[in-house]
Amino acid sequence: MADTTDSRLGLNRIGLYAALALLVAFYLSPLESAIMTAFKTQTGFFETSPFVPPTPSTFTFDAWGQAFDRLEQGLVNSLLFTIPATVLSATLGSLVAYGLTNTKWRGQAFVLVLLVAGIFIPYQSVLVPLSRFWSIVDVASLFAWFEPVADRSGLVALAVTHTAYGIPITTLLFRAHYQSLDDSMLEAARLDGASIAKIYARIILPLSIPMFAVALIYQFTNIWNDLLFALVLVQNPANDVVTMSLTSLQGSMVGQYNLQMAGAFITALPTLLVYIFFGEQFAEGVAGGGA
Amino acid sequence: MRSRILRVLRPGEQADAESEQQVRTDGGTSADRPQRGAADSDARADGGVTATADQPSRARRWLDSEFVKSLPFWLPATLLVGLFVYGAIGWNFVISLTDWTGLRQPTYDSFDFEMYEVFFRNVGKGGLLSGPHTQEYWALRNTFVLLVVFTVAALVVGLLLAILVDRDIRYENTFRTIYLLPMSLSFVVTAIFWAWMYNPDTGMINETLRLVGLGSLTQQWISDPQFKLFAVMFALVWQFSGYAMVVYLAGLRAIPTDQYEAAKVDGASLVKMYWRVIIPQLRASTTSAAVVLMVFALKAFDFLFVLFGTRPGPSADILAMMMYRESFGITNWAYGSAIAMVLFVLALGVIAPYLYVQFKRGEL
CATH class of the missing domain: 1.10.3720.10 (MetI-like)
Known part of the structure; x- marks a missing residue:
């Protein structure tokens, strides 16, 4: 630890957490896209991106x-x-x-x-x-x-x-x-x-x-x-x-x-x-x- | 703990106990070897008998043995497993030797290896290198590709996850929980998720590619034969790399911290430290994770079934699917059973060496 400066350590940590967060996004993306889609109307999921939440006009529980x-x-x-x-x-x-x-x-x-x-x-x-x-x-x-x-x-x-x-x-x-x-x-x-x-x-x-x-x-x-x-x-x-x-x-x-x-x-x-x-x-x- | 397991597993243990028991009935005391509790209690039970008769009857001694007394605990369930696993595999082998097809009952009169001959002849038909290839060839080939590529990829991703999670991070549990989450889902559920992810028009994969300016890379992931198997393996790695992570994490935690310190003192870079010092020590984790991942790969049937039905086409057909199609689709029962035996032998080739080594080391 003695030869690493604080700033490099900090940078390493930032990189580490960025990688972890990216992986979280990857592992959750199928679930996220699925849950967003499940709350959309037919036109909603055809016309909007799967990871975007539904708008009031495309939102439905049906x-x-x-x-x-x-x-x-x-x-x-x-x-x-x-x-x-x-x-x-x-x-x-x-x-x-x-x-x-x-x-x-x-x-x-x-x-x-x-x-x-x-x-x-x-x-x-x-x-x-x-x-x-x-x-x-x-x-x-x-x-x-x-x-x-x-x-x-x-x-x-x-x-x-x-x-x-x-x-x-x-x-x-x-x-x-x-x-x-x-x-x-x-x-x-x-x-x-x-x-x-x-x-x-x-x-x-x-x-x-x-x-x-x-x-x-x-x-x-x-x-x-x-x-x-x-x-x-x-x-x-x-x-x-x-x-x-x-x-x-x-x-x-x-x-x-x-x-x-x-x-x-x-x-x-x-x-x-x-x-x-x-x-x-x-x-x-x-x-x-x-x- | 290790020594205790070995003591239980060691052959000759019973012989020891028995000879000791003989001594005991002659008036020995239990004080000479206090750790042998089993033999002690046996001796006591026998003691009552030997007080009147000089020799305890063999039958009586047998009935009093720990073996007989433990039977009610393990025998019923073991018989159930024996019937359903080994009985069924044996039966499956017998069926594979018949010519049973169609909706009639099987007849067990003439047995031969015809189904296996047909299978392996078809694998080689058209030449192994040139083609055109049969469904047998494709199913066998894809099964091997799946076994090797999926397993290696899941191990690599799992190791990466384990190393990241092991870096003394905050919210470690949360990260671990998220990476392992897909494994708690059914193949049916994940296949439906991924069918949507891979949708060429509005699926997440192609949408993301377009978003980051890589629109030229968008593909018909699960209808283009070129990418089908790759797409399936990618989704399976998503689902099971968390498993490899859990196994590797346990392995990493077992490595003493002073080894990290020593590498640091030597001035080794982080990458070098992992590559030279840490990863070589994870061989046991790699082996056990690889075996289980290969078994998962052999079970990938559910996932393919939901994505493609029983006919995924030559580019994504696997033996497990072909077996199901032949038996339950077109009622070629004997042929399906023969394919099932090929699959079984494949699985055996993976697990038998593994279980043998575990057994030898007394680690079971």
């Missing part, structure tokens, strides 16, 4: 209302399968991570490698068998006696499938956390004769709450955002999830960019809210998912 009408059912359906799949995959991941980390037996590493490899599987390599499986295991006729489930067979299939494909990543997240727990505490509990289940319920579970936040947030975002599984597993249009509804809105409203952008924001809203309020946890999930 696009939001229309887009919401198109996406409403999809939003409900998405919530219906995303929430159970998120909670189940996080809970099961916690149990698996505990069973494979804080107990002692040979072969844990092998099971773990098999599970972790599941994170990286391209979904395409299981699509055809999945669609076969869910047409053989016909949820609609299995639950024929219980209409609310039978009517949503596609959503049940999605919930189960996403739970299965979420367990590897949640296991990895919880495992990293459980490895960092103080071992002597668990040893002491064992010496006191606590059973494995008791140690989990009394010690591990309460200490897992921050990690549950990470796993739930990460899984919710992943599952909500998925399109591919839904395309293959949802047969009945009444069960379309929101990403499907948005895709068909985009396909049928060619050129109506205000509607498309409003629809994209409505679809993204739950994950955006989660990200804005729990960004730290999401980042932790992202970092843990790779390492």
